[in-house]
Amino acid sequence: MLERPPGKNDIKNLFDRLLAYYGHQHWWPAKTRFEVMTGAVLTQATSWESASKAIANLKASGNLSPQALEKIKEDELAILIRPSGYYNAKALKLKALVKWLKGSCGYDIGRLEDYDTSGLRRELLAVHGIGPETADSILLYALGRPVFVIDAYTRRIIDRLGFSPGRNRNYDSYQRLFAANLAPDPALFNEYHALLVMHGKTFCRAKPQCESCCVADICYSYKEHEIENE
DNA sequence: GCCCAGGTGGGTA
DNA sequence: TACCCACATGGG
Numbered sequence A: 001m002l003e004r005p006p007g008k009n010d011i012k013n014l015f016d017r018l019l020a021y022y023g024h025q026h027w028w029p030a031k032t033r034f035e036v037m038t039g040a041v042l043t044q045a046t047s048w049e050s051a052s053k054a055i056a057n058l059k060a061s062g063n064l065s066p067q068a069l070e071k072i073k074e075d076e077l078a079i080l081i082r083p084s085g086y087y088n089a090k091a092l093k094l095k096a097l098v099k100w101l102k103g104s105c106g107y108d109i110g111r112l113e114d115y116d117t118s119g120l121r122r123e124l125l126a127v128h129g130i131g132p133e134t135a136d137s138i139l140l141y142a143l144g145r146p147v148f149v150i151d152a153y154t155r156r157i158i159d160r161l162g163f164s165p166g167r168n169r170n171y172d173s174y175q176r177l178f179a180a181n182l183a184p185d186p187a188l189f190n191e192y193h194a195l196l197v198m199h200g201k202t203f204c205r206a207k208p209q210c211e212s213c214c215v216a217d218i219c220y221s222y223k224e225h226e227i228e229n230e
Numbered sequence B: 001g002c003c004c005a006g007g008t009g010g011g012t013a
Numbered sequence C: 001t002a003c004c005c006a007c008a009t010g011g012g
Helices: A008-022 A033-042 A048-060 A066-071 A074-080 A087-105 A109-114 A117-125 A132-142 A152-161 A171-179 A186-202 A220-228
Strands: none
Touching: A008 A186, A033 A048, A033 A087, A033 A132, A048 A074, A066 A087, A074 A087, A087 A109, A087 A117, A117 A132, A132 A171, A132 A186, A152 A171, A152 A186, A152 A220
């Protein structure tokens, strides 16, 4: 595959193109910071539509607060979040998140502003059920920190475009790709990640629709594909 | 019926 | 470190 490390212009150009094509995405679709955190866990390996049903169940039953989630029994919580899939596992994860919130800020999420971003990230990663993507989603979308979220769509799009993140294709290397080529602006990171998810859903699923893709002209693997077929 | 969706943790070599 | 697998419902 044709590959090269992308520069500032490539990363910024991709953002401009996606924004022009899809428009503003208005993420994260949630009312409170705690709702964002809960949604970040519930949407793991699941569509947002499924996760939002689970959130609606929590809201309707009066359980969309850390205090309520602390009290509710695990099996009852699991039933409420059933539409999001992996409901037993996610019930445990939400319990762990709430336990951490109690210990770190006493459920006063505003107090988390006292933490520096890297320290907060370390703490989040130590919570059961919170890995790098969920931690970064919470940091960016709930707490407004300039942290770029990497998900399956982002990796797939970067790989398809031929923007090599380097030899080690792990979470951090994809994240550095964006951090090194963009100003650390939470609003920019917010919109960019949302656009990548939108683009991933539209053109870069497992079965890509490269022929009609809005960024095919700057996609190295697509150009290579065209060359092969000449 | 089959594939995939805004991942993570635990076990094994 | 690098895989492999369990976790599970819902929509196309």
